[in-house]
């Protein structure tokens with residue numbers, strides 16, 4: 001396979017300008033939040049202590065950012081070297097996703113000047129799931145950039161630095177596989193102490209298992225999603241053959257996820273609630289349809305190499321995982337008598353973070369050797385036949 | 396050989412993950428039980444049937460804790476706190492039904508109910524706070540909040556079964572507010588301000604064992620029987636007599652989420668007064684059991700990590716340099 005190379009090209013395009021403007025709006029709103037307090041920008045209340053920022057920027061955005069984690073498991077733990085070209089772009093997206101998630105938490109917590117208490121042992125409360133999540137995410141942000149360091153070194157480092165980084169790379173890789181396993185499952189557990197405040201269709205002791213398995217799925221789905229977009233946007237050779245194989249993993253994991261979720265409901269005698277819970281039923285069913293759709297779409301090998309179907313399935317998977325988290329934090333959770341809907345300010349800040357992520361990603365792929373130009377696809381036929389070809393011509 | 400060893404370690408890594416999952420599925424043998432009430436625990440007993448809604452306690456609580464009255468209407472001629480908030484630690488809420496003509500009656504009646512921290516025996520807020528800003532005194536069982544430690548993450552706000560911790564969302568440098576059972580007054584040998592000023596003894600202070608016994612005495616006495624009611628403290632000699640009320644035959648806080656150190660008596664069912672029926676197992680104990688099952692002694696994570704390290708080393712060697 002050929003080497004990754006910087007994409008080059010102009011930095012000022014329509015996309016970068018729009019994302020930059022959205023980022024500036026966010027910066028202004030964040031400043032406003034610092035001066036006038038959380039209530040001035042958000043609709044948070046003592047009935048809904050967690051709002052859109054926790055639901056999106058922490059729960060959803062870090063799950064979207066599981067691409068690096070999911071691919072690292074595949075390539076380095078299960079030794080599927082053929083997927084190597086997909087690791088770097090996934091890592092970069094993860095590094096941005098997690099870092100921005102981490103930064104947004106700093107604006108969400110009310111007494112941010114005390115945030116460092118989280119990382120010192122004499123404040124630590126070991127029973128707190130949030131402590132575990134916070135330390136884990138903090139550490140993982142660092143690990144992601146360390147994992148990405150060889151890429152930066154390839155452009156700017158000396159040969160000695162490059163060699164050293166390559167040699168010890170297995171350590172951050174292993175840590176990078178451990179930490180998300182811990183915090184993605186714990187993010188699910190985070191809602192367990194809330195007990196009856198979370199609707200029984202979502203509240204279960206298996207939240208950590210469901211959260212982790214769906215996060216890994218989302219990781220693979222985002223790789224497919226980004227791969228498709230990058231192929232399209234930068235007119236690069238299609239990666240459909242590789243993405244198709246990854247999509248097979250999604251099917252397996254999703255079947256596991258759905259089995260755990262439904263068997264658990266049946267076991268707890270909650271199946272009746274699926275239809276009788278009013279608005280909760282609506283959200284629960286919508287979520288599950290989105291989870292089932294990729295399984296159906298990706299069931300056949302034919303569909304798995306069709307870029308359009310792959311893309312639709314990935315989007316459905318991402319929406320499913322996103323709604324699962326949104327529902328858990330903002331809809332299934334609720335205090336009687338209270339209501340919450342995010343304010344424009346809250347939404348614009350979340351949009352700003354997403355814009356910043358996209359902007360940073362674009363700048364990085366243009367500047368650093370992230371995307372690899374492998375298997376140039378001369379005609380569309382070679383893409384169709386690619387799966388078998390890839391298996392034999394790999395390396 | 397390398398292959399078989401690799402498979403073995405791959406198995407180990409997968410095993411670590413599976414163990415973590417299994418821990419979450421089946422409750423480990425060593426489930427963390429509900430915490431028990433400290434022997435010298437103190438608390439409050441609030442009897443809705445004695446409360447006349449004078450809100451002397453609300454004013455006294457403000458005074459004792461340096462809080463100004465809270466206004467929710469334009470004209471600032473009355474303390475109109477409608478619930479506990481970032482400005483108010485306790486309120487007396489009003490229940491009404493139909494014509495609302497009869498006190499302590501569910502149908503066509505009205506009744507008062509105190510809202511403030513219940514000082515849970517096994518508090519969720521203490522269990523979830525990442526930086527130990529919520530603490531439970533091992534002697535008295537008082538649940539305190541230390542603003543200097545708090546990072547304002549509001550996990551306690553989300554997790555408290557009773558919606559007690561109140562965060563100041565309207566401030567640039569916010570704090571969290573909750574009742575600390577006037578521990579600063581208790582340190583001076585005084586009793587909580589709300590119990591001290593209560594003219595009818597609706598709010599009583601005392602050791603939990605005595606408060607529980609007093610609650611039992613009231614609920615087990617037939618309605619209408621002339622009964623003595625003390626003021627301020629449960630062992631007080633300042634008593635007044637009245638016919639025993641028609642109580643709901645349950646003292647709220649004796650079983651709910653493992654018990655609380657504020658007990659409630661009422662003539663109107665508690666669910667109607669904003670206190671939901673809750674199971675006995677504390678949510679804190681359940682969540683901690685699951686976390687302990689996954690992270691206990693850090694065994695599973697470390698086993699997983701060892702497997703991951705080995706596999707990553709092997710596999711980066713295999714194809715790391717070839718790219």
Ligand code: SF4
Pocket residue numbers: 512513514515518519520521538554555556557558559560573
């Ligand atoms: S009522 Fe809420 S704030 Fe008070 S001790 Fe219990 S969990 Fe903590």
Ligand code: SF4
Pocket residue numbers: 523524525526527528529540544545546547548549550551552560571
């Ligand atoms: S808001 Fe403060 S007291 Fe509450 S859980 Fe967070 S750090 Fe602890």
Ligand code: SF4
Pocket residue numbers: 452455456457459460484485511573574575576577587588589590
């Ligand atoms: S014990 Fe003190 S702080 Fe708590 S409600 Fe009573 S007066 Fe207020």
